[in-house]
Amino acid sequence: MSTIITLTTSTQLHRRSKQTQGTTTRSTQLFVISCGLAFALALAVVTLGAFTRLADAGLGCPDWPTCYGHVWVPNEHHEITAANEKFSATPVEVHKTWPEQLHRLLASSLGMVILVLFVLACRRTPSPLRMYFSVALAILLASLFARIFLGAVMDIPVLLIFSGYFVLLSQLWRKYKGRATELCFTALLAGMVIAQGFFGMWTVTLKLWPQIVTAHLFGGFATLSVIWLLLQSCGLQYCAGWGWRKAGVTLSSGCLKNLRLLAGIALGCVILQVGLGGWTTSNYAALACPDFPRCQNQWWPVADFRHGFNMLQSVGPNYLGGQLEAEGRIAIHLAHRLGAVVVTVAVLLLCGLLWRTGETILRRWAAMLIAALGLQISLGVSNVLLSLPLAVAVAHNAGGAVLLLMLVALNHRAWAKNYGVNH
16 A cells, blocks of 8 residues: 555656646746747837937927827827927927837837746746845836826936946845846846836937937847847757857867957947947937048048037937037047947957857857948948938948847857856
8 A cells, every 4th residue: 555655656746847847848938938029129129219210200209208198199180280289399290200109119018028027037036036126126117107297306316216226236136146147137127128218208308418319229229138138048948059059169268268358349349339329320420421431521520529529418408400510520420430440350350269260150150240240331331321311220220239139149158157168
C-alpha cells in the first residue's frame, strides 16, 4: 500500500512540475509578446512624432490632452466653427490636427501596454520591489492628473516627484541587481512613458520651446531603446539567429575588450548625434545649409555657435518656424554634419573590428551596420539637396532609430554573460 502511495505521490509531483513549467513558459511567452507589441507601438510613436514635427503640426491642437476640447479632433462644420470661436488665436487646420492627436492616442496606448508589462513583471518577480514601485508609479500617475486639473502650478512639484522616482529606481536597481531585472526595466519604462506624457504637454503649453521639443524627441528614442533592450534580454531564446551562443561565436578576451570599447564609443556617438538632430529640427535649422558638401556655397560659412546652442532661450514666444538668426541655425546644421562624420568614423572602426574576427555572424553584423549607416547618410544628403521632402525627412528620423537600435543590440551582446569568450 505504501508503495502505491509513493508512486502516486511521485506521479502527482511530476504532473505539478510539468504544469508549473507550462505556466512559466506561457507567462514568458505572454511577456515577450507584450514587449513586442510595446516595441511596435513605440516605433510607430517615434515615426509619427517625426511626421508631426516635420509637418509643422506640433501645435495642431492648442490644448492638451484634448484637441480643441475633443477626444479626437473637430471634423464637423459646427465643431470647427465652435473651436475657432473658442480658440480664436489658433484656428483649426484639419491637416494638422489629426497627426497631433493620433500621436497622442498612440502614445497613450503605448503607456497602457507598458503598465501591463509592469503588472506582468510584478507577477513574475517575487520581490519586495513590487510594493515600492507600485506605490511610486501611483504617485507619478496622480501627479499627471494633478497637473491636468490644477495647471502650471504643479510643474515644479512634478519635476521633484520625477527626480525622486528615478533616484529611488537607481538605488533599488543597484541593491537588487540581477534579481529583479524585468521588474526594474518595466518600472523604468513606466516612469519614462509618464515623463514623455509631461514633455508632450509642455511641448504644447510652452509653444514648441526647443529645449522641450529636443528632450521629448530624445525621450522617445530612449523609450524605444529600453523596450528593445528588454526584448533582447527576455526574448533572445526566440531569436536564435541573432544569438552568438547559438551560432558558436568565440572571442578572445582582448578582442572582446576592444569590441566593447568600440561598440560603446559608437553608441555614444550615435546618441549625441540623435540629440544634435533633435536640436536641429526643433530650431528649424535643417535647411540652414541648402547645398552639399559645402554650406552657403562656402566650406566654412559664418556661424554663431554661441547663439545656436543657447540653452537659455526665453519661454513665451511661439517657436513654430524657429526664432534663431541665420548664423545660429548654420552653426547647428554644421554641428550636425560634423557629428555625422564622427559617427561614420566610429561605426566604420567598429565594423572593421567585427570583420577581422572572421566570425560569420559578426561579419553579418558589420555588413548590416554599414548598410544602415550608408542609408542614413544618403537620406541626410537627400534632405539637403531635395529641400527637406517630408517622406525623406521622416525616413531619416526612422533610419537614425534603426542605427541606434542595432548598436544597442550589439552592446547588449558584447556585455551579456557567457557570450562565447575564450580565456
